[in-house]
Amino acid sequence: MTLWKSVLAAAVLALASGSAALAARTDLVLGIPLEPPHLDPTAGAAAAIDEVLYANVFEGLTRIGPNGEVLPDLAESWTISDDGKVYTFKLHTGVKFHDGTDFDANDVKFSLDRARAPDSVNAQKGLFAAIDSVDVVDPATVKVTLKNPQGSFLYNLGWGDAVIVAPESADTNKEKPIGTGPFKFQNWAKGSSITLVKSDNYWGQPAYLDKAEFRIVPDAAAAVPALLSGDVQAFPFFQPDGVAQIEGDPRFKVVVGSTEGETLLSINNKKPPFDQLKVRQAISYALDRKAIIDGASNGLGVPIGSHQSPASKAYIDLTGEYPHDVAKAKELLKEAGLENGFKATLKLPPPSYARLGGEIIASELREVGIDLEIIPVEWAQWLDQVFTKKDYDLTIVSHTEPNDIAIYSRPDYYFNYQNPKFNEVIKELDVTSDEAKRIELLKQAQKILADDAVVGFLFELPKVGVWDAKLSGLWENAPIQANDITKVKWND
Amino acid sequence: MTAYLLKRLVIAAITLVLASMVVFAVLEIVPGDPARLMLGMNASAEQVELLRSQLGLNDPLALRYLHWAGGLLHLDFGRSYTYSVPVLDLVRERGVVSLPLALIALALSTVIAIPVGLYSASRRGHAGDAVAMGAAQVGVAVPNFWFALLLIYCFAVWLRWVPAGGFAGWGAGIWPALKSLILPAIALALPQAAILARVTRQALLEVLSEDYIRTARAKGMPYRAVLWRHALRNALIPVLTIMGLQFAFLLAGTVIIENVFYLPGLGRLVIQAIAQRDLIVVESVVMLLVAAVIAINLIVDLSYAVVDPRLRSRE
Numbered sequence: 001m002t003l004w005k006s007v008l009a010a011a012v013l014a015l016a017s018g019s020a021a022l023a024a025r026t027d028l029v030l031g032i033p034l035e036p037p038h039l040d041p042t043a044g045a046a047a048a049i050d051e052v053l054y055a056n057v058f059e060g061l062t063r064i065g066p067n068g069e070v071l072p073d074l075a076e077s078w079t080i081s082d083d084g085k086v087y088t089f090k091l092h093t094g095v096k097f098h099d100g101t102d103f104d105a106n107d108v109k110f111s112l113d114r115a116r117a118p119d120s121v122n123a124q125k126g127l128f129a130a131i132d133s134v135d136v137v138d139p140a141t142v143k144v145t146l147k148n149p150q151g152s153f154l155y156n157l158g159w160g161d162a163v164i165v166a167p168e169s170a171d172t173n174k175e176k177p178i179g180t181g182p183f184k185f186q187n188w189a190k191g192s193s194i195t196l197v198k199s200d201n202y203w204g205q206p207a208y209l210d211k212a213e214f215r216i217v218p219d220a221a222a223a224v225p226a227l228l229s230g231d232v233q234a235f236p237f238f239q240p241d242g243v244a245q246i247e248g249d250p251r252f253k254v255v256v257g258s259t260e261g262e263t264l265l266s267i268n269n270k271k272p273p274f275d276q277l278k279v280r281q282a283i284s285y286a287l288d289r290k291a292i293i294d295g296a297s298n299g300l301g302v303p304i305g306s307h308q309s310p311a312s313k314a315y316i317d318l319t320g321e322y323p324h325d326v327a328k329a330k331e332l333l334k335e336a337g338l339e340n341g342f343k344a345t346l347k348l349p350p351p352s353y354a355r356l357g358g359e360i361i362a363s364e365l366r367e368v369g370i371d372l373e374i375i376p377v378e379w380a381q382w383l384d385q386v387f388t389k390k391d392y393d394l395t396i397v398s399h400t401e402p403n404d405i406a407i408y409s410r411p412d413y414y415f416n417y418q419n420p421k422f423n424e425v426i427k428e429l430d431v432t433s434d435e436a437k438r439i440e441l442l443k444q445a446q447k448i449l450a451d452d453a454v455v456g457f458l459f460e461l462p463k464v465g466v467w468d469a470k471l472s473g474l475w476e477n478a479p480i481q482a483n484d485i486t487k488v489k490w491n492d
Numbered sequence: 493m494t495a496y497l498l499k500r501l502v503i504a505a506i507t508l509v510l511a512s513m514v515v516f517a518v519l520e521i522v523p524g525d526p527a528r529l530m531l532g533m534n535a536s537a538e539q540v541e542l543l544r545s546q547l548g549l550n551d552p553l554a555l556r557y558l559h560w561a562g563g564l565l566h567l568d569f570g571r572s573y574t575y576s577v578p579v580l581d582l583v584r585e586r587g588v589v590s591l592p593l594a595l596i597a598l599a600l601s602t603v604i605a606i607p608v609g610l611y612s613a614s615r616r617g618h619a620g621d622a623v624a625m626g627a628a629q630v631g632v633a634v635p636n637f638w639f640a641l642l643l644i645y646c647f648a649v650w651l652r653w654v655p656a657g658g659f660a661g662w663g664a665g666i667w668p669a670l671k672s673l674i675l676p677a678i679a680l681a682l683p684q685a686a687i688l689a690r691v692t693r694q695a696l697l698e699v700l701s702e703d704y705i706r707t708a709r710a711k712g713m714p715y716r717a718v719l720w721r722h723a724l725r726n727a728l729i730p731v732l733t734i735m736g737l738q739f740a741f742l743l744a745g746t747v748i749i750e751n752v753f754y755l756p757g758l759g760r761l762v763i764q765a766i767a768q769r770d771l772i773v774v775e776s777v778v779m780l781l782v783a784a785v786i787a788i789n790l791i792v793d794l795s796y797a798v799v800d801p802r803l804r805s806r807e
Contacts, residue, residue: 037530037574037768045532121543123531174576190575190585191756192659215658218760219751221641222657226754229656316527380769387533388525401534412537482508 013347015426025490026210028471030483031217031232033239035191036176041160042115045123047400047481048444050160051237052194052214054482058163061089061108062154063140068260068311068402068428070154074103074164074180075142084149085435089142095203097166098184103386104139110481111164112144113297124161143248151433155403160482177438182207182486194214208489227252227466234467236474236483240298241352246466255465256300257477258311263353264302265361266386266395274344274393278336280453285329286368288359292480293459296357301459306446310460311477312464314442318457319451329368342370344393348374351384353461361396387414398461402480405445406430408454415454422448500793504786511782512564516557519771525549526573526769547573560775569776574768579776582761586631589659590758593673593680594742598735600681601688606724606731608685609692614719616697625693631686640679640752647675657753678752684738691734695727702726728799736792740785 036048041058055063061075071080075089089104095103112118116128116326130150135143146153169178177185180205185197193215199208217223220239226232227246238254246252265287273279293301303308305318309373333339348358355376372394377385386392392414399407407413409426422445429441450457463478475487527543528535544550551559563570567578608628612621648656654675660668699705700723708718747759759778765773797803 030594030807035764038576044530045534046530119542119544119546121539123535123539125539126534126536189659189756190582190660191589191760192661192754215754216756217657217754219754221637222644222752222754225644225649226658229644229652231648231656231658233594373546378524378767380522380529380767383533384523384525388528388537399533404534 003082007130023179024208024492026208027212028209028234028485028488028490029193029213029215029232030485031226031235032214032483033216033218033220033237035216035218036194039177039185039188039194040165040173041163042111042122042165042170043174050197050481052165052171052482053179053185054160054455054480055181055484055486056183056196056212057177057181057185057210058160058165060157060159060163061179062158063090064155064158064402064480064482066479066484067476067477068309070158073158076080078154080433084431085146087144087146087153088137089144091140092203093140095180096201096398097169097179097180098199099166100171101166101168102333103164103180104143105136105165106139107164107166107320108142109134109136110167110170112162114165115162117127122161124159127156127159127162129336134225144446149431150435151429151431151438152403153433153460159480161470167244182210183209186211205486207486209485212485212488213436213481234465234471236463236465236467238350238464240300240462240464243298243464243466251469253469253471254465255467255474255476257463257465257475258309259400259461259463259478260309260394260404260480261305261398261400261461262307262309263296263357263458264307264396265458266392266397266415267455268390268392268394268414268416269418269454270390273338273342273394276336277339277453278332280366280455281322282329282336283365283370283456284331284453285325286365286370287322287456287458288324288364289458290324291364292357292360295360296353297459297462299352300462300464301421302461304457306450306457307399307408308442309402311479312403312442314446316440316443316446318446321450321481322453326367333369338369341371343373346372346374347382347386347395348376349379349395349397350376351398357458390414395457400461402483405442405449408445408449417452417454419448419452422452438458496797497794499606500790503596504790508779508783508788512561512779513557515782516560517773519775520553522769524769526771530574560772564776564779569780570742570772572765572770572773574765574770575773579773582773583758583777583780586756586758586761588662589673589756590746593677593746593755593757594739596673596677597680597684597742598739600677601685601738602735604681604685605688606692608689609696609731610719610724612689613696613700613723614715621693621756625690627687628686631682634683636679636683637748637752640675640749641681643675643679644752654727657755659755672753672755676749676755677747679752680742684742688731688734688738692727692731695730696723699723699726725799729796732792732795732799736788740781740788743784744781759760 032051034048037044037046039053041049041053059073062070063073065071074092074473076092078087078089080087091105097103112134115122116131123455130146132145132147137143165173166178182199182202184199186195186197188194193213195213198210216224220242224234224242224245243254247254267274267280289303293299303319305321308315346358346362348354358374362374364370386395406426407425408417425441425445433440471491472491475484527540531539531543560570572579572582608624612624615621644656647653652670658672658674662669705718705722708722744758747763750757750760762774762777
């Protein structure tokens with residue numbers, strides 16, 4: 001009898017431990033290349049802030065989905081007045097911030113007013129420029145009145161810079177972020193990692209993971225052994241050059257997706273001889289996108305012919321407008337009176353797409369007689385000399401902000417480009433909310449930029465993600481710079 | 493001895509003041525605007541200007557220097573622009589990684605180098621000497637990040653004895669924290685040990701050719717005793733000098749190793765702060781390091797006096 005009992009006990013034990021082993025893992029260590037300077041998405045442009053907190057800890061009225069679509073978030077639904085100027089948002093009720101305080105319409109008013117206040121240093125203050133007033137109708141309803149209709153308003157509210165914060169915690173979010181999301185902040189070991197844990201009283205669908213650690217791994221060479229040793233299970237933004245070591249290993253998945261990063265050979269449109277259309281066109285003809293993509297992004301980038309992500313609904317393929325044609329480029333230079341070529345500088349910021357792409361572009365332009373001197377610069381120098389002072393001829397940079405074609409209409413932008421016709425289109429786009437009409441206008445805008453050969457359009461920066469094959473729910477594409485882990489889970 | 497110490501202290505103070513001026517001036521000349529870096533490409537010029545004035549970046553240069561240097565005097569190192577926390581907090585967080593790492597690496601390097609140096613010197617010209625010095629030559633030549641990766645693949649990926657990188661934090665316990673420092677310490681120590689072994693050997697060889705060594709041997713003292721009691725002690729001064737330099741290097745010059753092992757050390761803090769133009773962090777940390785180097789030199793100077801009694805009585 002006792003023997004019988006102990007056998008039974010052993011069987012029960014074995015079953016219990018067996019089922020424990022079968023229960024899926026609920027922790028994740030995710031590698032990120034850069035440490036956020038602080039943890040408040042409304043107070044800095046660093047993508048690393050959103051890469052930890054967006055959708056996980058902080059939520060906005062709307063949010064951007066995995067494919068760039070606008071989805072309702074804290075706002076359950078909304079109505080737009082016929083003149084397109086008044087947005088009335090119906091909010092979710094029963095929502096609590098992680099410190100236990102209630103979320104309601106007053107928090108929305110506080111957040112939006114704070115972001116657009118005169119002393120606000122929100123890095124994307126332009127997102128809120130159209131707002132005229134924010135009114136609390138009742139605790140679950142907010143009315144936002146715009147100065148003029150704005151087609152992209154709901155999209156703008158989905159940015160990390162527009163998340164809703166509470167007045168009680170807004171000033172301390174940099175160190176101890178308090179949001180409404182499915183994860184709450186637990187700990188930040190500076191220089192090492194940031195840990196989030198599942199929030200118990202989340203208003204929506206709870207997260208699958210109990211704990212997620214964002215570990216800072218700055219060195220691409222260190223990322224591979226970190227994965228292989230199992231220390232880190234996912235690198236959503238992986239350096240393309242490490243892929244060869246991981247590919248073919250069945251324990252991992254390599255996922256190549258799209259980003260909103262248009263990688264450009266930016267041209268100073270005011271500086272002779274680049275002020276001549278023919279010279280800029282000659283540069284476009286001289287570029288061999290295939291070779292540049294192979295060299296600068298391990299062949300993973302998607303060629304572009306204008307400033308729009310190929311993943312966008314409004315995208316038109318204009319890569320055929322200036323095919324790689326050395327003879328044509330030389331001819332155009334001759335027509336511009338530069339048959340003997342000329343010298344110029346190419347300033348390259350630190351990312352490898354720029355440094356590697358720069359070498360290839362310099363050799364391609366040399367073939368048509370343009371002799372480039374390569375000047376490597378750090379980001380701080382680039383922002384200072386190229387972006388702010390516009391002291392440059394050519395540079396390579398990826399414009400990673402989503403849906404940012406309007407930058408070409410900015411009066412003092414570093415391209416030094418002005419075309420009234422283009423500005424007209426953008427102005428109309430800004431006040432149009434009809435989807436079909438917007439797409440039509442975006443197509444026109446792309447065509448104008450390609451015709452003017454404003455810059456050398458190179459390729460859309462790829463997003464290379466590498467993670468454990470048993471993980472699901474990580475974003476394949478990066479319509480915004482974020483690591484949404486709210487749907488991530490382990491499958492066995 | 494007191495006069496000696498006093499003189500060293502005055503020199504140290506003057507060095508600190510001059511260094512603070514140079515550090516401040518150099519960093520202010522470097523192009524780049526911390527406010528623009530924080531706000532990114534989408535912010536308007538007015539926005540940047542607003543943040544600049546909030547950070548106090550628009551004050552006159554001399555005023556900012558006095559403000560900063562005045563703060564240093566009572567150990568107020570200012571607030572980081574990007575992290576908006578006191579610089580001293582950042583340094584403390586990083587120091588608990590960098591300081592133990594430097595100490596372990598230095599200890600390892602000494603434990604390896606001194607015996608090897610002794611052995612080589614005593615077997616001068618023999619096969620053992622050639623092998624040891626050959627190995628030291630390789631140790632100096634091997635790039636330490638490559639050696640670090642080799643260690644990671646062997647002990648973290650293949651054997652799984654230690655993590656591939658990262659720092660567990662002292663809060664996780666002594667052993668997990670030490671485990672994450674072992675490989676980086678070895679990677680740092682090996683090239684240092686190679687240099688130190690060569691210096692030790694050289695210094696010993698010089699001493700071994702002195703007359704008093706021959707006298708000691710002639711009066712019948714065993715070779716081993718001569719080597720330990722007379723030769724090593726007299727050879728220690730150059731060895732200590734090199735160790736002082738190495739410790740200063742290990743404290744802050746280890747950014748490559750910190751990157752490979754993604755350790756949150758002082759070196760990475762400085763490099764990050766330079767890239768982000770977090771000038772106040774760079775200035776303050778560099779000043780701290782200058783102070784540390786001066787202190788180490790002072791200690792080395794004092795330890796000469798311990799090793800060599802003649803230095804004690806001379807002044």
